[in-house]
Amino acid sequence: MTPEQFIQTWHKKNLNEEQGAQAHFEDLCTLLGVPKPRDLGHYCYERKGALAEGRTGYADVWKDRHFGWENKAPGENLNKALDQLKRYASALHNPPLLVVCDRERIEIHTNFQNYPTEVHRIGLLDIGTPENLQKLKWVFTDPDKLKPLKSSAAITESAAAKFGAIAKAMRAGETDRNKVAHFLVQCVFCMFAEDENLLPSGAFTSLLSKVTQDPDRAASRLAALFKTMQSGGDYGDIPVEWFNGGLFKHIDIPTLTQNNLQQLHSTAAEYDWRAIDPTIFGTLFENGLESDERSQLGANYTDTETIQKIITPLINEPLLAEWAQVKAQIIEHKKTTKSKGKKASQEVKAIYEAFQLRLSQFRVLDPACGSGNFLYLALKALRDVERFVSIEAQELGLAAELVMQTGPHNILGIEINAFAAELARVTVWIGDIQWCQRNGEPLSSRPILKPLDSIEHRDALLTPEGQEAEWPQADVIVGNPPFLGGSKKRGELGSDYFDALAKAYSKDRVPPGADLVCYWFDKARIAITNGRLKCAGLVATNSIRGGANRTVLDAITRDTHIFTAWSDEPWVNAGAAVRVSLICFGESTQAPLLNGSLVGRIHPDLTAGENGNADNDLTLAKVLSSSQGTCFMGSSKKGPFDIDGDMAREWLLEPNPNCKSNALVVRPLCNGLDITRRWGDRWVVDFGTSIPLSEAAMFEAPFTFVNAHVRPLREKNNRDSYRKFWWRHAEARPGMRKALSTAFRYIVTVAVAKHRTFIWMNATVLPDQATLAIAREDDSTFGILHSRFHELWSLRMCTFLGVGNDPRYTPTTCFETFPFPDKLTPADTSHQQTESVDGVLIPAQLTDTASNKARSIAVNIAKSAAHLVKTRDNWLNPPDWVEWMQSPEEAAAGFPKRAVAKPGHEAELKKKTLTNLYNARPAWLSMAHEAIDKAVATAYGWTDYTPAMSDDEILKRLLALNLIRATTSAAETSAYDKETDDDTNQGD
Template sequence: MRLSWPEVRARAQQFADSWRGESYEKGEAQSFWNDFFQVFGVPRRRVAQFERQVQKLGGGTGFIDLFWKGVMLAEQKSAGRDLAQARQQALDYLDGLKDSELPRYIVLSDFQTFEMLDLETSEETQFSLEQLPDHVEKFGFILGVTPTTFRDEDPVNLEAAELVGRLHDALKDAGYSGHDLERFLVRIAFCLFADDTGIFERNLFVDTLESRTREDGSDTGPLLAQIFQVLNTPEDLRPRNLPADIAAFPYVNGELFAESLRIPSFDGDMREKLLEAARFDWSGISPAIFGALFQSVMDPQARRALGAHYTSEKNILKVIGPLFLDDLRDEFERIRVLKTGRRKRLEEFHARLASMTFFDPACGCGNFLVIAYRELRQLEIDLLKELQAEREDARTLEMDVQFMSRIDVDQFYGIEIEEFPARIAETALWMMDHIMNDRLGREFGKSFARIPLKKSPNIRHADALETDWDDLLPAERCNFLLGNPPFLGAKVQTPAQRAQVRRIARLGGSGGTLDFVAAWFIKAAEYAAKADKAGAAPPRIGFVATSSICQGEQVAQLWPILFGRGGVEISFAHRPFKWGNEARGVAQVHVVIVGLDRRGRAPKDKRLFLYPSITADPQEVSVPVITAYLTDGRRLADPHVVVKEEARPINGMPSIISGSQPIDDGHYILSEEEYRELEASKPAEARWFRPFIGAQEFLNGGRRWIVHPDSIPPAELRRLPGILERIRKVREFRSRSKRKQTLEKAQTPGDFNVTVIPDRPFLVLPEVSSERRDIMPIGWLEPPVIPSNKLRILPDATLAHFALLTSAMHMAWMRLVTGRLKSDYQYGIGIVYNTFPLPPGGLETLATPRIESLAQAVLDARAAHPQATLADLYDPDAMPADLRAAHRALDRAIDRLYRRQGFDTEIERAEHLLALYEAAAATLIRRPRRSRSR
């Protein structure tokens, strides 16, 4: 075990006294640095070398005075010499080093002064030899203590995961796989981390591997098995004749090394891959991020997008902040400033922190638990510093600090369906525990470590949806439920997953179209209810979910369950924002964060985080109630109102329909090039093809062509063998279908599955529109165009209809209630158009010369740019100023039809429309429901 900081400072003082007045470089430089490393109890020869030869950029040869590969480069000069020259010399040496050798720190000295440059942070420090005891923590990296910063994306985590990935592949290719490989790699990751962070003596693991194994790797597996066995054996039970370097490994416990594994067979290449990972500096690894990256090494396909699968710390803090951390921090700050009873309240607060439990029922590699643990431990450190100030003798606390830390990993619970990430979660929590123990020790000048491990995280390898959560942690003992359950949409779930959601939701019939994540929300609400019934304070809940649970038809399925039999209220929420991190290959999905409390226990003031744009930082507002759409519900008679899909318009608008759906396997459709070839070779057939426009063509230009055989007179059709052949192929294609409706359509192959062939101009809305657009482009088409089913069409539309549907009010409603296709808006007729609340007075208020002229101004502004497609015109970065101005003028006019003072933000529009919908739905005489429009 490494020296404590008080011991290091005492040694630093002895070193300063011993070397005071020394000034000759060549004679004593090496002795100086040997003694310097002994200040930290680390033999210099174990980590660094003298006179490392390096090729200079200009072609000459230089010699680095002291070099520690990947960590430190030192240049020594005689006392009084200009260290600026030594600094330039050191920087010049960097050009001759490999990337893997580049140090983080440059240290310059003339015996009596030190200058230190951190190349990663650009921080520079200067101090005298006699000040060394006061600055000795700057050299904590010698002990394996590196100032730990946690960033959303740090290349060091990716590099470490890739190193382990290469070892994984080599082992697997050699036939070492499955459970043994997974457990083996978890152990290796712990040893690599321990070797650089003070759990082991510095570089004990890598030195043992290098010195005790042959280059051909033949004895590497047995040596590792022996090390693992020693790590699992208390010192007093080990063989007395163990070699000293093997015996130097500490007893770890925690069951990490308990299981007996098959011993892998190494070769020289595999040994080198292990050594490459071991030589890497693991002291800067974030356990929270690395866990998920480490899991990805097990899947080469996932590794191609390495980094895409972890949750950034920034986003985790968005959950745990309003769930518990902000409240705890606020309480601590209130206690800190008390004039009387301060110590007693601090101790009571500490006891409460130590009793809290945290449960992630879909924990994966433990990211949420690890960050929650780190933040709780940091709060405890701050608390202990306040308690220290209360003591008359601060040394008493320094002596007791290892007993004063009362928060431990056994307060954290998780369920994970895959075994490997479950084990990673345990290991990551232990890694974070060590980091925080080290931080605690540095704060109070006392070495503090929990080795051997006495407590373990409570991580269960199980299917959370098939597990009674009370078996792991009784609901009445749980304080906080948190996490990021799987997002799978209804259409991509396996039959077993759909059955799980259907059983948990109890919706009956087809079971609805709920995302997989909805099942965790329902189970969490029921779990909290158990605690409430038992008379205990129920756990607070904070989950991440796809934004679809608060948009589209899912809202009407899920939230009545949660508000009703679940008995919960929304206490805090982040409206949709873009989820992800800066890693390559990262998935960019839109998510919400929802915090739930049992009704009656929710705070009076709810916290709602609004995003001016999908990628902006949030703006927090306090509201009395939050709706299922994550809006301020104070204007609603029933804040639990949900918008239900309607088969026909309930707002007085004319019906809108989808375009033609051929279901023809492409036989009736031609590209522009194919059509031109047909026109040249068979003009009699080509004249029956009509332009076929879908959302892609409508927005981006271009066209396809389609034939509708049933529109051709039979006598003419018989003289068109090419089209007859297309009919035959469509009949065969439909006959092979498993869908009853398609099989029936095989009997009429000359017709489309859905036939919509307008005979007059019609207004169109694309089914899917990019989430980047502020305005979904709509416009008119006219015969002979046949619209595809990817367009929604409104026959006989007027300028008033166009004005309303292109307005900011309609866009706000669409974004509030529509579903999504990936992250793009998917315009649902039944849920968006048929329910859209009209302004007071209805359509008549829109059919005015002023509104129509403003609508025409939008169309005129488009026409002023004839070479631009609608995608060009409505790109938010490229939208012409005249078109934007025309839309703004129209928006202001439409806004004032709804409310005289208009609206400042989209969220205001959405909240106003939801109140109008509630009023309309309350007075609506429900008609028998027909089949849903799509």
């Protein structure tokens, strides 16, 4: 069939819908050369869809994953046909295309998830153009070809960027930034309402086009439009609906310029504002704020699939499970009831209405709602549940409800920033209107925007009087509380607020060193235990699994349980990639789900356990007194005390008025990069822990440098001690210095690194705060620390940082909980008690009093460790590539020699790093570690150890040993109690 024949056949053919629909469709298939519908299950006529208004509905034609098709007689209202098809869409697997046709017109409406709707209209007389024939063929063969070029997210991001530029320009002429923000939110809603036909077409865009040259007139007319939207009525000769909802309660137009108005008009005209994605719009709109406010708000942009990992187990799954029970009850009642006729129908209806009331009264609270993306997705989930329930209820013979029971009244929020709270309301309003439009549900009316006073603008943690704030009662809590590290809280929040938090929330509930997000977790736990909440799902950085942060998860698993968790997910916070944990806890009958897999239970560190079995619950581990006072965080400078090697060596040559060498206050520095890469010839000015200002000034060059570079910064610091003793490092670690004072070497590792590696460091080198110093000299301790057993333990006891998700080693959690082999604990291996045996250092007491077996075990570990160090050092610094340099002054001070590349080997030597070595992990390195593992396993008495032994088995054995040794609760507290001090003092 040719296009001309098709047009001639169907032009002005007087047939009703039933007479002409299928014949028209089959002729269209012939024209396009595509198969005709057959009863194949996936491509057919009369596909049963949703039930509408108490009767069964059918899509006239349906092809799975392609389209739903609704036919009408010529001249009928295709919008009604489209609404009808939308109501069927979910039962039709949400086809990507919705097509309506009256034989004179074919309209193709795109329906792709997370993409805007586009409409392709094809008149019968134009059907033969190559472009139209191609579009129609794609409907049958390749619907993705009709997918809009830009996703809703991309359009939203572009629109928000435009508004950010407008906001910046408007703030230049208006001192009240909140006035600008409120006005722009009103403008955004007007653009959306106009494109959704809630405002008459052109009401807003035409207004702007007519007044771009007259800012005063523009302000007057915009105020008049907003006032009319506030209560409804006529705007000139244009009828305007009653919008209300609080958005237009306050009308205060900021100072406008011609440029502002031109930008607003072009932005309104450029975009189809129906396509705005409500899940990200508010957050992106916040980017129009100044950068300092964005930081304060903790703005983030995360895909809806990630957020659904919280919404689904808290809302969709439990409510649908409840409905399944109600549905079974209705079916059983129909089977067994003795009532007949009207009475039986009323009894079934009462059962159904009780569940509808449950949906209507269901409350979702986000107590840190930001711009409302969690709230909108929660509302969408409730709407989706009700729609699904309605379809199934009608299949049971129950009448469809005229009005949906769920809506914005189900949503509660708390937000400390007034602008973000307003954005949250707009996000919910826009999102709900979009949901209704796309699902063929009638919109709210009289007013269109129901009040959303339930989204409150206030502090979620403290009242103005400094007391703990109360939250409204809810069924579930969802949200993404602000990410703010424990060590940064005082600086970001201010000392007064920080102290008020500590006063309102005891350290047993939330330690002062915990991240800010922990307060939300704890308050949700309290609400659950008090019966004011059933369950909660919150986002936190993945560091909540350990340290002071884990205190709140310990309490949660004590008082209730974690039923769904994703321990380590990517996230974007304030434009930066981070790693987070998603945690759902509270009352739930769902089987525990960890990272998408069913488990027996979920431990506080978000690892899996077996029901009734605590053998692998490392959160039970205790700090061991035998390991304390050995591992220290390096010196925290809090100022630019660093200098390069050339300057340091010049200073070593200079005299001082006190006749003392600058080597006493200038020394080599070791930071994380010096370990993972190569030493960068970094040095540091170090006036120790007690040198007074008058004595420090006697070291002229170093003091002059610190006075010029450090003092101006430190005098602005919030901490009194940092300001008062500005010439010293902020946290100089006197305990560490004392422990290292008699050593000739110590063991050092990087606090945060991909690989857990240890190296020997000359005791004259100062460890930086990014490193951990272990005050031991013996090779046996080095070998134990570099064994598989200690690495596994540290990886389970550590926290993780950054987008690289690198493990963070801490003295308390990783070192002081680790159970060393008997007779080789840190208590057995102090500096003053080491002796050389066969060229390696072992604890001296093993040469004096221990059995030959214990001494032999220690020597074997030490030799294996020494072999690892020697071969590793040979790889890092090949003798043919390196020469070792040292000035006479460096030698006199005992400073170590420096490895310098021989000419021609500079580029090659740069690649010789520990990170590169352990990334490659050559066979010789693996064998060296296996030798250490075998020797250390012998020290534990594990005669059955092989490299094939599972990690879980090793950790179970180590935990059992830890708990056996932890006999006195006073000295050996919880593995994480002391982390508060560690985190607070690190100061970064």
